[in-house]
Amino acid sequence: MNIEEIRRQFPILHQEVNGHPLVYLDSAATSQKPTAVIEAVKNYYEWDNANVHRGVHTLGSRATDAYEGAREKLRRFINARSTEEIIFTRGTTTAINLVASSYARAVCKEGDEIVITPMEHHSNLIPWQQVAQATGAVLKYIPLQQDGSISLEDVEKTITEKTKMVSVMYVSNVLGVVNPVKEIAAIAHRHGAKMLVDGAQSTPHLKVDVQDLDCDFYALSGHKMCAPTGIGALYGKKELLQEMEPIEFGGEMIDHVGLYNSTWKDLPWKFEGGTPIIAGAVGLAAAIDFLESIGMENIDRHEKQLTSYALERMVEIEGLTIYGPGQDRAGLVTFNLDDVHPHDVATVLDAEGVAVRAGHHCCQPLMRWLNVTATARASFYLYNTEADVDRLITALIKTKEYFGHVST
Incomplete structure (x- = not known):
């Protein structure tokens, strides 16, 4: 990887913030966009802007080809069997809510179990709380090890014959833990349960193969993988998606409409009511091309090296606490500086041109498990360097x- 060449393709990185060259270390929240993605969206609006699937004119045909071409590109990127298994959504949150509302509410009943972990992002926790409250199902948690990881022994103990749904993030947005989702899926299936993988933090950084993982559902967001905001996707095994009912109704997803009854289109369109996020899909396709030109294995290797370097440097700072495992972690480091609130840390870093995230990171139960109210987080991506660290x-x-001077 030629990092300097990669960095030149991200216009936003070439600016000063508060009088300093920008160091962007918040890619776990959202990644920056390369010129190729920006130009693809711009080109769509300048030349191909039209609604999809409906018009027979040239612009409508080009827009439809671009939109459905993006679906095929994403199918190959995550190795789904068919484009029928790729549902475009607004992002990971919408994808998980679709599964919770359409699939889980239909199959769960009183006394059934839904299994997740305490490290989940709120987007992979609250929907399951709602399913449990609506159906009488029981929400169960796989316990965390001391470093925040989970053990397969605990997974075996938590998942039972009553478990209907297991939903686990592939990579923790706080701890950097990479969860053994393939093994968890196998355990879930042995007990007759279905498995959803929250891929928000994994898809931008790791080579993902949903058939190898054998997950039943996989949710992802484009904006964390160099694509525009507002576009994401749900992968689902075809046989499960065929059983599920839509949760949004209207244009685009219908086949026949009568005065009192209607029927739906085939997969994947029955879940895509209304005018879809066409420009976002175009941008997502360009982002996939960009990432594949670099190589997901190369991105993963670069981030691991950068994270190792960051951990080596950060442990030298007295009074700095790092959360999560010391090794085998994804490209982020979450930390606190003794007696300094994370928001104050982030404010001072911003004054130096360094952008990090501070807060509970949409993981309040995990913050309580860590016995903190908030943390600061530096997250790395393909455009970051050791100089940034x-x-x-x-x-x-x-x-x-x-703050040491202020306190004295």
């Missing part, structure tokens, strides 16, 4: 010195 370390030392 060095800037982070320098800014953290300044932060510590500043």
Whole structure:
């Protein structure tokens, strides 16, 4: 990987923030967009802007080809069997809610079990709370190890014959834990349960093969993988999607409409009511091309090296607490500086041109498990360098010195 060449393709990185060159370390929240993606969306609006599937004119045909071409591109990217298994959504949250509302509410009944973990993002926790409340199902949690990881022994103990649904994030947005979702799916299937993988933090960074994982559902967001905001997808095994009912009704998803009854289109369109996110899909296709030109294995290797370097540097700072495993983790480091609120840390870092995330990261139960109210998080992507890490370390030392001076 030629990092400098990659960085030149991200216009937003070439600016100063508060008088300093920008160091963007918040890609777990949203990634930056390369010129290829920006130009693809711009080109669509300038030349092909029309609604899809409906018109027979040239622009409508080109827009439809681009939209459905993006579906095929995503199918190949995650190795789904068919484009019928790729449902475009607004993102991971919408995809998980679709499964919870359409599938889980139909199959769960009082006394059944839904299994998740305490590390889940709210988007993979609240929908299951709602299913449990609506159906009488029981929400169960796989316990966490001391470093925040989960053991397959605990998975075996938690999933039972009563379990109908298991939903686990592939990569933790706080701890950097990479969960053994393939093994968890196998355990779930042995007990007759279905498995959903929250792929928001994995799809941008790892080579994903949904057939190898053998998950029943997989949710992802485009904006974390160099694509525009507002586009994502749900992968689902065809036989399950065929059983499910739509939860949004209207144009695009209908086959025949009568005064009192209607029928739906075939997969995948029955779940895509209304005018779809056409420009977002075009941008997602361009983002996939961009990522594949670099290689997902190369991206994964670069981020692991960068994270290892960051951990080596950060442990040198006295009074800095790092959360999550010491190794075998994804490209982010979540931390706190003693006696300094994470928001204050992020504010001082921003004054130095370093952008990090601070807060509960939409993981309040996990924050309570960590016995903190909030943390700061530096997350890395393909465009970050060791020089970015060095800037982070320098800014953290300044932060510590500043608040040490203020407190005295």
